[in-house]
Amino acid sequence: MKMTVKEFLIRFRPLLGLLILAVIVSLLSPRFLTVSNILNVLRQTSINAVMAAGMTFVILTGGIDLSVGSILAICGAVAAFMIANGFDPYISIATTLLLGTVLGAFAGVIITKGKVQPFIATLVAMTLLRGATLVFTDGRPISTGFDEASDVFSWFGTGYILGVPVPVFIMLLVFAVSYYILKYTRFGRYVYAVGGNEEASRLSGVRVNRVKTAVYAISGLLSALAGIIITARLSSAQPTAGAGYELDAIAAVVLGGTSLAGGVGTIFGTLIGALIIGILNNALNLMNVSSYYQMIAKGAVILIAVLMDRKK
Amino acid sequence: MTKTPLLEMKNITKTFPGVKALDNVFLRIFAGGVMALLGENGAGKSTLMKILSGVYTKDSGEILYNGKPLTVRDPKDAQNKGIAIIHQELNLIPELTVSENIFLGREPVNSFGKIKYSEMNSLAAEYLGRLGEKTSPSEKVASLSVGQAQMVEIAKALSMNAEVIIMDEPTDSLTDVETENLFKVINELKNDGKALVYISHKLSEVFEVCDRATILRDGTFVDEKPVSELDEESIIQLMVGRPLLERYPRSECRLGEIIFEAEGMTNQLVRDISFQVRRGEVVGIAGLMGSGRSEVAKTIFGVLPLISGEMRLEGKQLKVSHPADAISEGISYVSEDRKQLGLILGMTIKENITLPALKKYQNAFRHVSYDKETETSQEYIKKMSIKTTGPSQKVVNLSGGNQQKVAIAKGVVTEPKVLILDEPTRGVDVGAKKEIYELINLLKADGMGIILISSELPEILGMSDRILVMSGGRIAGEIVKADATQEKIMALAISGLTQTA
Numbered sequence: 001m002k003m004t005v006k007e008f009l010i011r012f013r014p015l016l017g018l019l020i021l022a023v024i025v026s027l028l029s030p031r032f033l034t035v036s037n038i039l040n041v042l043r044q045t046s047i048n049a050v051m052a053a054g055m056t057f058v059i060l061t062g063g064i065d066l067s068v069g070s071i072l073a074i075c076g077a078v079a080a081f082m083i084a085n086g087f088d089p090y091i092s093i094a095t096t097l098l099l100g101t102v103l104g105a106f107a108g109v110i111i112t113k114g115k116v117q118p119f120i121a122t123l124v125a126m127t128l129l130r131g132a133t134l135v136f137t138d139g140r141p142i143s144t145g146f147d148e149a150s151d152v153f154s155w156f157g158t159g160y161i162l163g164v165p166v167p168v169f170i171m172l173l174v175f176a177v178s179y180y181i182l183k184y185t186r187f188g189r190y191v192y193a194v195g196g197n198e199e200a201s202r203l204s205g206v207r208v209n210r211v212k213t214a215v216y217a218i219s220g221l222l223s224a225l226a227g228i229i230i231t232a233r234l235s236s237a238q239p240t241a242g243a244g245y246e247l248d249a250i251a252a253v254v255l256g257g258t259s260l261a262g263g264v265g266t267i268f269g270t271l272i273g274a275l276i277i278g279i280l281n282n283a284l285n286l287m288n289v290s291s292y293y294q295m296i297a298k299g300a301v302i303l304i305a306v307l308m309d310r311k312k
Numbered sequence: 313m314t315k316t317p318l319l320e321m322k323n324i325t326k327t328f329p330g331v332k333a334l335d336n337v338f339l340r341i342f343a344g345g346v347m348a349l350l351g352e353n354g355a356g357k358s359t360l361m362k363i364l365s366g367v368y369t370k371d372s373g374e375i376l377y378n379g380k381p382l383t384v385r386d387p388k389d390a391q392n393k394g395i396a397i398i399h400q401e402l403n404l405i406p407e408l409t410v411s412e413n414i415f416l417g418r419e420p421v422n423s424f425g426k427i428k429y430s431e432m433n434s435l436a437a438e439y440l441g442r443l444g445e446k447t448s449p450s451e452k453v454a455s456l457s458v459g460q461a462q463m464v465e466i467a468k469a470l471s472m473n474a475e476v477i478i479m480d481e482p483t484d485s486l487t488d489v490e491t492e493n494l495f496k497v498i499n500e501l502k503n504d505g506k507a508l509v510y511i512s513h514k515l516s517e518v519f520e521v522c523d524r525a526t527i528l529r530d531g532t533f534v535d536e537k538p539v540s541e542l543d544e545e546s547i548i549q550l551m552v553g554r555p556l557l558e559r560y561p562r563s564e565c566r567l568g569e570i571i572f573e574a575e576g577m578t579n580q581l582v583r584d585i586s587f588q589v590r591r592g593e594v595v596g597i598a599g600l601m602g603s604g605r606s607e608v609a610k611t612i613f614g615v616l617p618l619i620s621g622e623m624r625l626e627g628k629q630l631k632v633s634h635p636a637d638a639i640s641e642g643i644s645y646v647s648e649d650r651k652q653l654g655l656i657l658g659m660t661i662k663e664n665i666t667l668p669a670l671k672k673y674q675n676a677f678r679h680v681s682y683d684k685e686t687e688t689s690q691e692y693i694k695k696m697s698i699k700t701t702g703p704s705q706k707v708v709n710l711s712g713g714n715q716q717k718v719a720i721a722k723g724v725v726t727e728p729k730v731l732i733l734d735e736p737t738r739g740v741d742v743g744a745k746k747e748i749y750e751l752i753n754l755l756k757a758d759g760m761g762i763i764l765i766s767s768e769l770p771e772i773l774g775m776s777d778r779i780l781v782m783s784g785g786r787i788a789g790e791i792v793k794a795d796a797t798q799e800k801i802m803a804l805a806i807s808g809l810t811q812t813a
Binding site for chain 2: 184185186188189190192193196197199200201202203204205206207263264
């Protein structure tokens with residue numbers, strides 16, 4: 001397919017934004033463009049990026065998931081608890097992922113069968129699960145301990161393959177699989193269709209409730225995965241982990257050009273969006289900007305990006 | 313009657329990505345006159361009117377109003393300058409009341425900024441009254457029928473006291489009585505010296521209310537003539553560029569065995585519906601709006617529950633609780649509302665067409681084959697002469713008639729045994745209508761059973777083998793083709809009505 005320059009620019013605007021940001025940052029801070037710093041940025045981005053991938057599925061159907069940060073926290077706590085109590089690390093991980101999926105699916109059922117708005121349903125889930133995490137951990141961090149199982153587990157957060165951090169591989173795998181699902185499977189097409197027009201999709205034989213439940217399950221699964229990465233990295237689970245992460249995940253999706261109204265967007269865009277946020281955080285740290293001003297800077301950049309995206 | 317026009321559009325050109333929608337088009341609108349704007353779907357009528365009402369901006373050309381150049385920045389600006397448009401799509405806010413919708417943005421307020429509801433409601437009632445519409449001004453628009461909502465839309469245009477009023481397919485969803493009331497109002501407006509533009513595919517209406525007609529074809533200006541110098545044939549010839557031989561090209565087809573059967577089908581909206589459809593048969597369902605026609609279709613398709621009674625497909629009991637069940641059993645439904653219920657406007661033609669049958673396009677690894685999808689949609693684009701830049705064009709950028717063809721293609725792509733067409737030619741021009749009828753002929757020759765729901769009696773009479781007439785949620789009677797007349801259908805359609813119709 002032939003593309004004009006203008007169409008090309010519109011299509012790859014998020015990528016262009018990322019490149020411009022990278023150039024500016026590398027000019028401002030010489031330490032930015034070093035291999036170790038780039039790997040560092042990628043690893044720091046991976047947690048938000050993995051959650052944002054799940055969020056992309058949800059937002060494409062026209063929904064929203066505010067519970068991701070709380071799912072991350074409770075799943076991280078459960079994983080740490082299991083490791084500390086001598087469970088096999090792989091069984092612990094599988095159980096944690098299953099828990100995240102079930103929690104997400106449960107929110108999906110409340111939304112579809114209970115006909116509750118996604119914002120409200122996931123807001124409730126966010127509050128409930130945060131409370132549950134605090135009860136479960138008694139408000140204290142859970143350490144994974146120092147045995148062999150703990151070492152195996154912590155590899156998922158701290159390990160390297162060919163010099164590249166494991167979380168970065170996990171992130172790339174998540175995006176590759178998500179890309180395939182959204183672009184080439186029937187389910188992926190249904191996700192876009194439901195976001196485009198729910199009623200017309202139903203009349204076209206799409207089982208809308210199943211699709212919607214599934215996207216929240218996916219979001220829950222990937223939040224659990226993010227919880228595992230963060231817990232493995234710190235060798236302990238914090239009861240307040242992931243608080244506010246839902247907003248970073250949503251910001252990544254929106255920066256990537258996905259419409260909050262549903263039906264339009266790409267997973268590739270979300271990866272770019274997550275990287276923009278990651279680089280921004282990193283750059284502000286490198287430049288020793290105080291964390292108070294960091295928030296202002298981050299808000300301003302997101303605002304500019306979203307305003308630019310309006311002008312099509 | 314020959315005088316200078318109140319408003320004149322000259323050499324209007326408008327290009328969309330990939331398409332020249334309008335090329336040097338002219339339009340003159342006279343005070344005290346009704347100008348018909350005619351053309352096939354995609355001829356550029358709606359685009360031209362959207363330019364006049366400020367929705368689109370023109371690429372070149374000029375607009376003269378009272379002889380002076382006029383620029384229209386946006387729809388609000390057009391309203392302020394005395395140009396009101398009644399859009400084909402309803403632009404009302406469902407959760408607001410009738411009067412709130414009519415006066416949206418122009419609410420009468422007291423000095424504290426509080427809306428004067430009683431004044432607003434009585435004014436709204438007055439405008440509705442002129443249209444012979446009894447809807448209460450304090451009722452929510454969401455609870456109105458499509459026809460009533462259309463009348464509210466017309467009342468809104470009246471309330472603006474505009475000098476130029478554009479009506480885009482205003483009677484599409486109106487009943488005959490409502491249409492007559494509208495025509496009375498149009499004549500009053502004419503006598504008041506207002507200038508009107510009337511867009512319609514129903515040529516009989518053009519002869520009834522219009523004085524002059526402007527004809528467009530493929531985005532170009534063809535001719536402007538007094539209606540008295542035209543007849544249906546010459547208009548069609550100007551619109552299509554060639555004579556159209558037959559309006560309803562129904563072909564004879566041997567009827568096969570019974571394929572679908574309903575017995576005592578009952579739920580909240582329809583009662584005791586029993587009928588049969590044979591292979592190769594077109595069963596028409598006529599009736600007034602709200603008589604339960606679409607509800608019968610939706611029950612068969614699994615959208616509405618079946619509370620008692622039975623349905624059988626090829627002799628076997630049919631149980632459907634979701635449209636997906638109906639589709640996999642071999643039933644398709646093409647909805648009357650292509651924008652809300654039929655199509656996913658933001659998706660491409662091919663994504664829309666293959667959506668109900670996506671399973672067929674998967675290969676190993678559950679991979680959807682884009683090539684196969686493109687191939688299928690190209691077939692339909694050719695078979696149904698859909699005017700498009702290609703299978704990857706977004707449906708939202710197609711004209712109404714071409715959108716309808718995509719909606720019908722969606723119904724056919726699953727290769728159903730029974731196809732239900734609900735108002736398949738609403739808002740579609742004569743040329744495209746004929747193509748849809750020809751497709752019906754092809755499908756029934758393949759042994760499909762077709763249920764045709766329509767408000768257009770000539771269409772029902774022209775295309776059906778048998779006609780069921782519904783009234784008040786029941787089948788009021790059945791007429792075989794040989795005995796059917798418009799009068800008989802209407803008599804049955806109003807037979808079951810009490811005063812509260």
